[in-house]
Amino acid sequence: MPANRVLKTFKQIDLMKRTFNEYKDKYEFLAMERRDGILQVRLTTNGGPWVFTNGAHSGLGYAFADIAADRDNKVVIITGTGDVFCNSAVDSEVGYIFTHMTPQQVDEWYWDGKRFLAGLLKIEVPVITAINGPATIHGEIFMGGDIILASDNATFQDATHIPTGNVPGGDTQVIWEEILGPVRHRYFQFAGQTLNAEEALAFGVVNEVVPLEKLLPRAWEHAEKLIEIPALTLRYSRIAMNQRLRKLVLNEAGAGMAYLGVSLLENYGQFKEPVA
Incomplete structure (x- = not known):
């Protein structure tokens, strides 16, 4: 291939890449900052601890895709806000919306839900998860980190599923098992x-x-050591060590989401108005 065509091809590829400024303020449930190639992603709702919403359900897969497409990210740190990682959700959006959606909207819910952990695992640089308190609502999404730190007040439960009458489907059953x-x-x-x-x-x-x-100083300490390692070593080590988990999620998350959907129909189908 002539040199000028090679150059043109690489320029086209560059146009498809993400830049930090394109996505850093794109997601209202995430606060992002980056220093020396270390991207810190903080879960938040209105500046306080994160509350899980259908907006987050829809947006997390897209956020992970943006982060993965930015080659200037060398290490990613994910944490929460204050002394809570994730332990609450908007009640009126849990289950009720699913049972009152059109088939096309249900398909979108299904499509988004399959891309939680799968999206995180597509980030091809080391991910450090810093659990800063109770992680009881969809904390499993962030168990796909390579280094997982917890504060001494952290707790772990899958409060989203069986305790509320729903199947632990999607990527939930994959990562916890x-x-x-x-x-x-x-x-x-x-x-x-x-x-x-x-x-x-x-x-x-x-x-x-x-x-x-x-907790966060410790996460940054790990990150700053990691970025001293050659970039391709970091990238391909992340890929190699998560290959099996990525296959499990690909094979099992879709069916799990379908089982969860059936249980939601039984659990929330009785309600005609949003749960207070």
């Missing part, structure tokens, strides 16, 4: 078990437990 093992996973779900930080450490859910005030 991968982390806990099949026997512990089934108990964790059916018993509505809550793990404190030390139990999570003992069960292999997290790698380190530190005081809350030291």
